[in-house]
Amino acid sequence: MRSQSFYQYLMTLRNPHAHDEISQFANNAFFDQAFPKQARTYEEVSEYLELNAGYLPSMTIFDEVWQQYQQ
Template sequence: MIFRRSFYQYLMTQRNPNSHDEIAQFANNAFFDHSFPKQETDYDRLSRYLELNGNYLPGMTIFDQAYQQYLESEA
């Protein structure tokens, strides 16, 4: 599958500092994570990174949901 944009680029479209939506909060926090793999598209690599460094992510299911939406947006 060829992606036109990275997961991070997609995630940044979900930012909303005034929202309580979990994906928006994930996006807001990822924005401030200067080590986030900004060019990555691979689920496993992103998941591994977040498991080790995503202390701002309350649960990996939020990442799973965001990644699924990313895939759907790139289809």
């Protein structure tokens, strides 16, 4: 298991000046007060995003970042 949560990894991808989908996802998650910051499982994060993250235009963006997180 990774030593950092998915949220901690996602925050390494933040870039307020970038306009790519992954940077935008990270930037928006930063401002999401309810984001499950300690979550380490795919199911927990994906369920939250599907129900609560209107800022994420496609779950494929999450899937791509999750694959990077797992490596």
